[in-house]
Amino acid sequence: MRSISLRTIAIATVAVLAVGYALAFFDAPRDADQGLIQKIFYLHVPLAISALVGFVVAAVLAIQHLRTGDAIWDARSYVAIHVSVIFGVGVLLTGAIWAKGAWGTWWEWREPTLVSFLIVFLLYATYYPLRYAIEDRDRQARYASVFAITAGAFVPLNFVAVRAAEPLIHPRTFSSAGGLPDSMLLAFLVCMAGMALLWVTLVRFELAAKGTSADLSRIRRAVLGDDAPPAPAPSIAPVGASASRAMSAGPREERPR
Amino acid sequence: MPILLAIAEAEKYVGGAYLVFLLLLLVYVAIMAAKLQRIQRELSELAGAAEQKRGGSS
Numbered sequence: 550m551r552s553i554s555l556r557t558i559a560i561a562t563v564a565v566l567a568v569g570y571a572l573a574f575f576d577a578p579r580d581a582d583q584g585l586i587q588k589i590f591y592l593h594v595p596l597a598i599s600a601l602v603g604f605v606v607a608a609v610l611a612i613q614h615l616r617t618g619d620a621i622w623d624a625r626s627y628v629a630i631h632v633s634v635i636f637g638v639g640v641l642l643t644g645a646i647w648a649k650g651a652w653g654t655w656w657e658w659r660e661p662t663l664v665s666f667l668i669v670f671l672l673y674a675t676y677y678p679l680r681y682a683i684e685d686r687d688r689q690a691r692y693a694s695v696f697a698i699t700a701g702a703f704v705p706l707n708f709v710a711v712r713a714a715e716p717l718i719h720p721r722t723f724s725s726a727g728g729l730p731d732s733m734l735l736a737f738l739v740c741m742a743g744m745a746l747l748w749v750t751l752v753r754f755e756l757a758a759k760g761t762s763a764d765l766s767r768i769r770r771a772v773l774g775d776d777a778p779p780a781p782a783p784s785i786a787p788v789g790a791s792a793s794r795a796m797s798a799g800p801r802e803e804r805p806r
Numbered sequence: 807m808p809i810l811l812a813i814a815e816a817e818k819y820v821g822g823a824y825l826v827f828l829l830l831l832l833v834y835v836a837i838m839a840a841k842l843q844r845i846q847r848e849l850s851e852l853a854g855a856a857e858q859k860r861g862g863s864s
Contacts, residue, residue: 584816585816585817585820586816586819586820588820589819589820589823589824592823592824592827593823596827635830635834638830639826639827639830642823642826642827642830643823643826643827646819646822646823646826647819647823649819650815650816650818650819650820751834754838755838758838758841758842758845761845762841762845765845765848765849765852768849768852769848769852772852772855772856772859773852773855
């Protein structure tokens with residue numbers, strides 16, 4: 550099956566996000582309790598859901614890496630975590646602004662939703678030092694995959710635990726008590742789809758950049774031979790089927806000799 | 807009047823949240839653009855080296 554091109558996904562992302570936020574601001578009614586400030590919900594919640602689902606997706610990709618041993622799955626898992634961490638930064642910042650506007654405080658330590666998300670975010674922040682503390686590429690990829698699976702399993706558990714806990718002030722998005730009215734729900738779902746598409750676009754974009762970087766290293770080796778000065782080391786193993794073949798075929802020039 | 811003030815206050819936070827998100831995206835895109843620029847530079851260096859090699863061998 551032919552995959553959709555990055556350009557198509559990027560255009561779809563912009564279109565869906567534009568429609569979503571137009572609906573959120575011009576069609577969805579103003580919240581009776583919070584007023585205008587509730588419009589942050591259409592940004593903050595899709596970002597949070599995309600980030601958390603992204604962490605779980607990274608775990609699934611890491612399982613594939615451990616099963617097959619192919620570096621491409623490790624690269625995909627790494628990029629999924631990277632983009633989700635960036636989304637996580639967005640969640641914490643927009644959440645803090647919403648909290649200040651709605652509750653008068655930037656952060657509430659007694660609120661389980663906030664603290665649990667911070668724990669998940671900090672857990673994934675340790676992924677980078679763990680990964681780069683290991684020099685050997687194969688071991689690095691294996692350990693990173695084990696981390697991604699363990700942390701990925703923690704995300705749904707954490708979600709269930711937070712749902713079970715008594716909320717202090719943070720609203721529950723889809724609670725049994727009523728939930729969202731239809732006009733708000735439509736805007737929210739379109740924004741959610743747009744944010745999910747943005748996540749996919751960024752993952753594909755970064756993977757494409759890493760694949761090109763790896764191909765460039767191969768060309769450098771082919772043109773300049775083994776005496777070629779080492780290119781700046783990419784942050785992860787080469788990406789792509791051709792790069793994987795190159796990895797198994799010979800020594801990797803990025804390693805310090 | 808207090809209602810108008812409350813809306814102006816809310817606008818500040820809503821605008822701030824969306825602006826922060828846009829800035830975050832912009833920073834990410836800028837970093838990726840810098841990386842792509844580096845790749846482009848290396849590629850043109852390699853093209854030059856390849857042409858030199860071909861000129862030397864013929």
